Amino acid sequence: MGIKRGNPREGADNVQTGAELARQAELDREMPEQLVARARTEGLNLVGENGLLKGLVKLVLEGALEAELSEHLGYERGDRAGAGSGNSRNGTSKKTVLTDVGPVDLEVPRDRAGSFEPQIVPKHTRRVEGFDEAIVSLYAKGLTTGEIQAHLAEIYGMEVSRDLISRATDKVAIELDAWRQRPLDRVYAVVMIDAIVIKIRDGAVANRPVYIAVGISLEGERDVLGMWVGSGGEGAKTWMTWLAELKNRGIQDVLIACCDGLKGLPESIQNIWPLADVQLCVVHMVRASLRFASTKDWSVLAKELRQVYTAVNADAAEARFAEFEAEWGDRYPALIATWHRSWEHFVVFLRFPPEIRKVVYTTNMIESLNSRFRQATRRRGHFPTEEAALKVLYLVIRDRRPNQPNVTGQTRNWKTAINTLAGFYGDRVTDNQ
Template identity: 70%
Template sequence: TETIVSLYAKGLTTGEIQAHLAEVYDVEVSRATAQVAQDLAAWRTRPLDRVYAVLLIDCIYIKIRDGAVANKPVYIAVGINLDGDRDVLGMRVGTGGEGAKQWMTWLTELRNRGVGDILIACCDGLKGLPESINDVWPQTDVQLCVVHLVRTSLRYSAKQHWAAIARQLREVYTAKTADEAEQRFVRFEEEWGQRYPAVIDTRRRNWEHVIVFMRFPAPIRRVVYTTNMIESLNSRFRQATRRRGHFPDDDAALKVLYLVIRNPIKNRANVTGKTPAWKQAINSLASYYGDRVTNH
């Protein structure tokens, strides 16, 4: 099974893996892949910690046949517990018309696996997701991913203005306080509001979820202001799925992604493992969230 994990994670197709195992080990792949399916099922239902300091939700698009072949989003949830340990908590394949009902189903699964509280959740502005997070965990602070917000702003603006807009938004998000960020954004709005009202409206509608991270010192800001921590994992997902063309169904796609998660690369940045400078971060969280941290 370990050999299967390694070969899938390197991006080999099932046919290539079958040929390799037959030539090198004189074995069939069917028994090993059946074991992988069982392991995946157990992994997706395993108990989780009661409290997570941070929940990160991101997605990657994969070609999956659902009647016709289509790019379907696969959403990945990564948790950082109170000891600073990072772990992929779960995955789900999205369907058309994402909304609160579908998010509630997935987030409730995480709660039913033991997650009773999350201090801060960082996510893209996916329709219905921030509201669903607070329906499941009412005390959770929801932070929209700043990097995704900047990318959205660039999509709404002309290319010749990208550098100036990105620079000025960076000044907003590096402000020392929320009040300072508001003042800088007012200046940004004065310069760009008439030309690009959609950029302004996106932030005004979500401002309470844009500036959550500004109440914290640098060690926590680096952890919660963006979902980019998952990018190294997404890169490996793309490598493992690129050569396959498309997957026959959702389960086949999830199986390959699970094998990538199980096969971290030594001496490389991986989403699992210890969070750097965590002692300083957890002390700052404890001073803000009190017994939600200290009584876990």
Template identity: 70%
Template sequence: MSRDLISRVTDKVVDELKVWQNRPLDRVYPVVLIDAIHVKIREGQVTNRPIYVVVGIDCQGERDVLGLWVGTGGEGAKQWMSVLTELKNRGVADVLIACCDGLKGLPEAITEVWPLATVQECVVHLVRSSLRYASRAHWSAITKALRTVYTAATAEAAEARFAEFEQDWGRKYPAIIRLWRSSWEQFTPFLAFPPEIRKIIYTTNAVESLNARFRQATHRRGHFPNEQAALKVLYLVIRTPQRNRTNVTGRTGGWKTALNTLAMFYGDRITLN
């Protein structure tokens, strides 16, 4: 392929990326999944830069990447506020449930943009963070015990199971107890829902699966010369469907049952237009 042809193809992808990144999103998203990956970008010197990723599940159960944004430094709630505000300006009028990691200040940023949103901290992130404080020899026992907490039938039952966990592990690993207590308000919302909703919102795995494809694509390149080069590669990943899927993220399984349950909880905030 000639350099001229390569240049024209590159310019076309960049133009498509700009249109895609600024496309209107005039709809309600019952669920959004919020996460970030880090890539190496050269700006004088090579540094790790966060790229913010938001996946929305619309009222038809389709998952869609709503945008990609390059951050200026470490992942931060202020930068997330800018991202979420842009999404609202592009037409995301309402979000029912936002699932995110435990980044300090992020729940407040979400509810500043969408005041009625339920913020759910990703349980998988919470468990992984817990294991950072524990000896590997205890990982199996700790994850088994924590599973009884996040699979409890109610928030009250989860509190009882966590009290047992604290009694067994609190003296040895007080940092784990502190982590869960500080996250409790954002951990418990999904416990109010039946299983068909819980399995959709208790983890950001859907966006993490996409991030795994992003990492595979970026790892081969080492680092990028600039932000646009990094975004272009990630956009091409999004444009490339996986086998047996119409788009890169796919459709949410069991969505009709989940939608009916969401309608019971959120009423006319669910719109099927």
């Protein structure tokens, strides 16, 4: 059998092509460094009216438009193949588009038949892809439309109307609506409900609670399930409406629901999911009860209450609380009454081993999310509408994990926890994994 030998010239061409590609890649890497070096040497700006980046964007966009037209016509500029083809180039038209580096003046090529439909910069488009995203990113950081307008004018030299900014952020409302209606899992191991207070104008500016429901799926993923703006006086009827919304979106069972004892909420949870164990957030309970005590006693009271909620079981907790009541009951009867009213839903987590208690005894899992919410809302002062507030909060959630906008993370040591839960809840866990 003979050996087939390649053409030596073909090998040389391949080597040459590889070298050219390597050189091109090197040039691509060097271009940003060269732009910065030139800007420093010549005292030029990278952005702004005469910035180098604007010139580069202009070259790239016009080059892309020219390539699109060549593909549309079927021949390159100057190619004789175009003679008698029935369509040809017909000069250019001027167009200004808004980009991430400022307004760029383009020469858009035309064809005589008027059939050219560019895709890079479509007809009637006044801003290129990425510009709206830049506006939304600033909006998500808590900037008002006026501040975004001033920022674009200062940094990029753009004069952008507030109406254009509003239209860009209006797209978020459509996305938010779809997100709030998306299907949910059939069973959640844990659902936690907490609230953050923000200022919203409703005639007058007032503090309004925004309730956030976060679920831990049977796979251990923490999902933001929903958000609702309240009036501050929510009762069982309102909670039933919101929880029924979650059920209609797919949640048929919840193993453990953790909340802070909001009026009507524990009862509503058990009406919607009768098998759910309702656990009151211990941290909220301690904070709420300490309001009835003198601040000078807070550290001692908190230390002694810790012995109650870290007891080995419900009986031990009850015995320790009896001692606490004997010591402090005469001085702070309202504090003691707070624990008595909540005792039924407080002791739920004490029947679980430590790996489950860590997950369900507090809603602090939502605190890191609330912290990012506060950063985004603090600088705005107040929101003009409920929808405006929800849009910013949604963007905070979305921008943390763009590919999974509702997922906020994985619960630690979940394999151990879910196996323990399976021991307590049986086929409610095993049949839905």
